[in-house]
Amino acid sequence: MKTFLTLTSFSPIQKLFSLSQESGRNAAKYFINTYPKYFQKDYAQPHIPCLMPETLEAQIEEASEAALIERIRMRKVKAAVDLYDQLLQAGTSVSLDVTNQLLDLICFCGDHDPTQENVPEQRNEETAKKGRASKASGLLKATWKENNNAGRIFALLSEPNTHSYSALIRGMVKYGAYSKAFSTYTDLLNNRLKADVHTFNALIIAAPEVKEKYNEKWELIVDLLKQMAEQKVKPNLLTLNAVLKALRRCGTLGKSQAFPVISEMKALSIDPSLASYNHLLAIFYKTGAPIQGQTDILQEVMNEVSGKSFTCLDTKDMEQAYRVHELLGVGENWRLLGNDFQQSIYYARFFSLLCMMENIDVMLKWYRDLVPSVYYPSSNVMRDLLQALDTDNRLDLIPQIWKDIKQLGHANRQNLVEELLTLMAREKHNQEVQESFAECALDIKKIYDTGDRGKVLLSWTAGSLIDLISVLLAAHRRQDAWEMLKLFKTHNRVPSEELLNKFLTCVKEAGEVNQAVELVQISAGFCLPETPKLIQRVQQEFELTDLRDLKPSSAHHLCSLLTACSSPLKQH
């Protein structure tokens, strides 16, 4: 029963299990850190530091700079700020360095203690799609308050230097106070100080938020870059990434500007990293939406970047698809597959491409490789797979696929099951295949009858009933087919003419006259137009010897039916 957690699974049940295991661990950590005295005894030789309870209390008690430094190191924001205020009131001056560190801490943590967050699984689901979410700081709930500690302490500083300004501006940008960040920047310029590269990066990130139109945004960014050049601040990789990220918000302008930006950066010997390529792709493609053209850009980028990989698979080119998949295997590139949702899109596209383009053996090879270890196909992908089997005439593989469908939990999808049944019932195959089909059909029947704990998952339709019975008949399972026939009445569905004809042929082979009569009765019960033809067939095909086995009740029924039906015949 216990399912094994695989690294890249995305099925929601697996996710639930891994998250619940993680929350169990966090509960244990809470106990360990709240009652550390029970966990102090050290058996391990050599000492294992990660298995000891975390010491969260500050050691140095008296009010001094060293104590302040310690609290900053331990990321205790409130305690650090209180201690700083204490020190100022006591009259001891705190050096500019330490104050800058304190400012850094406050601006990074947003003026509240960093809470003990659950470290989520590596593939944490983000609720918003990439590019649609407002900021990367969607996880941060705090916003920059007006008179918070950072601003206050900054104001208390007699001579703020570049570091202090940069800390303040970065904090403002991180927590959403974009216009304030720009005004602080103008303050900095008024004080004739130079900003450093971090400040500029933060301002570039903030630029798309302050302006409305695309070209204004771009102009602001260009302006900032020019100022950077004037102040002789060298841009670094983060600058490139910030510019590209801002360009994502600039629409079509972004597409035209992206490549020149990259070439300029290359001239400054800043190599684009994986994140830059990510931004680049996001500028040109929208994840999750199908785009037909623009294959050449993908190719160019891929040619540049040997050994890196991408998320989109929008082209119909099989070779490219294989290349991308190969790149995925190199090193850490699986991280670029994004969160589980996007991963599923990638694999779904990959599989549908495979189904369309390749022949069935290659398809099956990939299927065996990837399912279920890496990817849980959705029901659409299973349908594509069935169609591929159909085109390649490998319908004998259907029972195996059915087992997989059951295991993946798609057995309650009405259209998938019905399609399966139709495919099985369509043609006549050789004996063993028919046997396996019949087993499969009986299995399907079980699913229809009672779901888990009495819940009915699927409802019978006429088509599915007919298909199922034809499959059973083709495998000469007359008894099972006979029971299924009764289901027509209970579920209010009407059997088709050819089904009844097939049944009659089968019954004739077995020579069961009584069953034949019952069959005709059923057909009459449904008032089907082909009842007279059936009666004719019964009359013609069953010889006198058979008729001797006829039970008296059946004989009576037969006579009544004959009379009932011969009158409409006479009218015609």
Add this chain to the structure above:
Amino acid sequence: MATSLVRQTKLLSIVSSQLNPAACFRNIHCTAACLKNRAARIREGKGDKSVTYEQAYHPHHIGHRKGWLSQHTSNLQGEDGAAERVVEDVFIRRFMYGTFHGCLADEVVIKRRGNLLVICAVMIQKLLPSKFYFLIGYTEELLSHFYKCPVKIEMQTVEEKVVYKYL
């Protein structure tokens, strides 16, 4: 020197025999009664008590019809720490019994491989799987921090307790 030693021991024996004049060769028995013929045995009753395989066979069948519930190397020649392992095992069993209360289908098997402590348990499907995973994560983390060694739980679930016979 030797003569003085001999005289001292003679003195000692004389003194002790005078102190206990009668029946002075019996000593006091200080341990509790072991009841080794009643431990881990379920006695035959009316026939309505269901009993698992583990419970049905008595301790003298260990090694013949039963395996060991706790596997470690400290009982080998030259190895030490056997007593500590026993105490750890007792704690772990009580911990598992309490944490997975009512879910244990059979005794917990504890295996030690090097530093790793593996706890193998068979559970009844009384809780939802996500709740089982929560408890597994909790137990592994807590016991690892407690014993300063990696702890892994290998769990298997059954629908009901597997009955071997009725006593």
